[in-house]
Amino acid sequence: MSKIYSRSITREIRKSFGRFAAIIAIVALGGGFLVGILSSTPDMKATADKYYRDFAMSDYDIKSTLGFTDDDIAALSGIDEIDKIMPGNVMDALVIVGSDNQMSGRIYGLDLDNLTVNRLELKEGRMPDSASECVIESPTSYTEDVKIGDTITVSAENDDVDTTYAHTEFKVVGIVDSPYYFCSNREPSSVGSGRTGVILYTYRDAYKTDVYTDLFILTHNTENAFSEKYESYIEKVTEKIEKVSDARLAARYDEIIDEAMAELQEAKDTLESEKAKAESELDKAQVDLDRGQREYENGLAQLDAAQKELDEAKAQLDAVKPQIDEAKAAQAAGYPLSNEVLAQIAQYDAGIAQWERGTAELQK
Amino acid sequence: MSYVLFRDVCKYYKMGDQTIAAANGVDFEVQQGEFCIIVGPSGAGKTTVLNILGGMDSCDSGIVQLDGRDVSSMSEKELTDYRRHDIGFVFQFYNLVQNLTALENVELASEICKDPLDPAETLKSVGLEDRCSNFPAQLSGGEQQRVSIARALAKNPKLLLCDEPTGALDYNTGKTILKLLQDCCRTMNKTVVVVTHNQALCPMADRVIHIHSGKVASMEVNPDPVPVENIEW
Numbered sequence A: 001m002s003k004i005y006s007r008s009i010t011r012e013i014r015k016s017f018g019r020f021a022a023i024i025a026i027v028a029l030g031g032g033f034l035v036g037i038l039s040s041t042p043d044m045k046a047t048a049d050k051y052y053r054d055f056a057m058s059d060y061d062i063k064s065t066l067g068f069t070d071d072d073i074a075a076l077s078g079i080d081e082i083d084k085i086m087p088g089n090v091m092d093a094l095v096i097v098g099s100d101n102q103m104s105g106r107i108y109g110l111d112l113d114n115l116t117v118n119r120l121e122l123k124e125g126r127m128p129d130s131a132s133e134c135v136i137e138s139p140t141s142y143t144e145d146v147k148i149g150d151t152i153t154v155s156a157e158n159d160d161v162d163t164t165y166a167h168t169e170f171k172v173v174g175i176v177d178s179p180y181y182f183c184s185n186r187e188p189s190s191v192g193s194g195r196t197g198v199i200l201y202t203y204r205d206a207y208k209t210d211v212y213t214d215l216f217i218l219t220h221n222t223e224n225a226f227s228e229k230y231e232s233y234i235e236k237v238t239e240k241i242e243k244v245s246d247a248r249l250a251a252r253y254d255e256i257i258d259e260a261m262a263e264l265q266e267a268k269d270t271l272e273s274e275k276a277k278a279e280s281e282l283d284k285a286q287v288d289l290d291r292g293q294r295e296y297e298n299g300l301a302q303l304d305a306a307q308k309e310l311d312e313a314k315a316q317l318d319a320v321k322p323q324i325d326e327a328k329a330a331q332a333a334g335y336p337l338s339n340e341v342l343a344q345i346a347q348y349d350a351g352i353a354q355w356e357r358g359t360a361e362l363q364k
Numbered sequence B: 001m002s003y004v005l006f007r008d009v010c011k012y013y014k015m016g017d018q019t020i021a022a023a024n025g026v027d028f029e030v031q032q033g034e035f036c037i038i039v040g041p042s043g044a045g046k047t048t049v050l051n052i053l054g055g056m057d058s059c060d061s062g063i064v065q066l067d068g069r070d071v072s073s074m075s076e077k078e079l080t081d082y083r084r085h086d087i088g089f090v091f092q093f094y095n096l097v098q099n100l101t102a103l104e105n106v107e108l109a110s111e112i113c114k115d116p117l118d119p120a121e122t123l124k125s126v127g128l129e130d131r132c133s134n135f136p137a138q139l140s141g142g143e144q145q146r147v148s149i150a151r152a153l154a155k156n157p158k159l160l161l162c163d164e165p166t167g168a169l170d171y172n173t174g175k176t177i178l179k180l181l182q183d184c185c186r187t188m189n190k191t192v193v194v195v196t197h198n199q200a201l202c203p204m205a206d207r208v209i210h211i212h213s214g215k216v217a218s219m220e221v222n223p224d225p226v227p228v229e230n231i232e233w
């Protein structure tokens, strides 16, 4: 700006200082107001982002219906951008608060002593000492009125309560805030009314299952969570996670199938061996049976032969019977019999007796 | 080769579905060092022509040249430089900066150009050495117009353009102003173009251009111009 021109401006201002001051004040006010309005959005974004960071809010919550194993965690840890992975079990279940207040509850089974992701901020009470105690998410207008000291019981109406939960009763000992539920919205539930009435955190021991349902993942991201840079960062990491996920899914599927297959194979093997054992026994029995049959047939032949011998003997005896009867009658009439005849009679009787014995034996 | 050259210059204003031809094929030339008067009735297009020549307006077609440079094809930035260094403009209503003294008004113009004349000297040459520190509001119309001429001259321009410089002045003051302009031309050898609707002034010019309805009706070269003191109207 030229010297003379600035002199003109200075004079203009000096001449109408009141107006100048008024205009400056109006502009300053307007400017301040505008700055206030314009900065509120970035301020809010920065504040929310700081909160996320302070409480290590997860960038991802990955869920699996097959369940996660330590192998899955190891595989995901191989992604450079991933900072921390915290496994946990999360299930929606019908719960009863107190004696009869039924609602749907979301039960987090976490390693509460070592929350690396989605850190909880204790607002009231204390953290649980064991899996039979729990803390609950700060109640909002969308949740039910649950207080410290209440007991939350997993309803027996739920499926597989026995196999899923090691603890079914949780005493509320504290109230917490989680960055995961930082906005007070209606939280949809998969059970009951469809609205989550209470969100509770306890130790993972509350669950019996040996696989995790959820992995909470924190990345090395340094961008503001509301920026486009964050979106593209997350997009990039998502691609990598999906790649790992596809591989792990196939592996996990195979694992489960293999397990089932192994069991099936074992059952098949048992079946085979049992069958073989049965067959060999059957074979042995058959052999016995055959031998019996043969023995039977032998016996039958022997019997036939014996019968024949008996019949022959009978025929011989019958042939001599009239002479013997005659001799006996003579004896009865008082005729002395020669020794020779007596001997013949005795021989005959002995033959008859022998025949009868033989017949009787055969009959048997 | 003419110093100033207009070739078939047209300027149209569109007002709704009506087109006004403010300049409709203007052809003329002016030689270096000439005192040139453009006359014509009101609405003929005199101001339009002067504004195009001064780089304050652009033409729709045709060629405008000053000292061999094509003004009609200049970009906005080139036009700014052209106005700043080559043109001195004297307006009908002076257009002085009210917050600056007479001297400062002249300094303001001289500050922005390449090869200015001394502001105080220039004011002296228009006879206002005593009024240097007066603000425009403290000067008469004639004095103000002289300041405005001094301001135009201090830039040491190639061309001095004056649009009705005496329009708001009384007879005698007008005469003084015209004499000043004529003297500038004669003594400083400036090329001066003056727009007026006063036909009586024609004898004082080296060249008179008559404009009627956006066209040059006639152009005369006056081999024997009369000093303005000898003209009465």
Ligand SMILES: Nc1ncnc2c1ncn2[C@@H]1O[C@H](COP(=O)(O)OP(=O)(O)OP(=O)(O)O)[C@@H](O)[C@H]1O
Pocket (backbone or CB within 6 Å): B013, B015, B020, B021, B022, B040, B041, B042, B043, B044, B045, B046, B047, B048, B049, B197
């Ligand atoms: N900005 C504009 N918009 C529309 N029409 C215009 C504009 N400027 C000038 N004109 C028209 O162009 C024509 C020429 O105008 P110009 O100002 O050149 O006339 P003039 O010869 O200077 O007249 P005067 O002697 O009254 O000053 C006039 O009819 C005027 O109405």
Ligand SMILES: [Mg+2]
Pocket (backbone or CB within 6 Å): B046, B047, B048
């Ligand atoms: Mg005009």
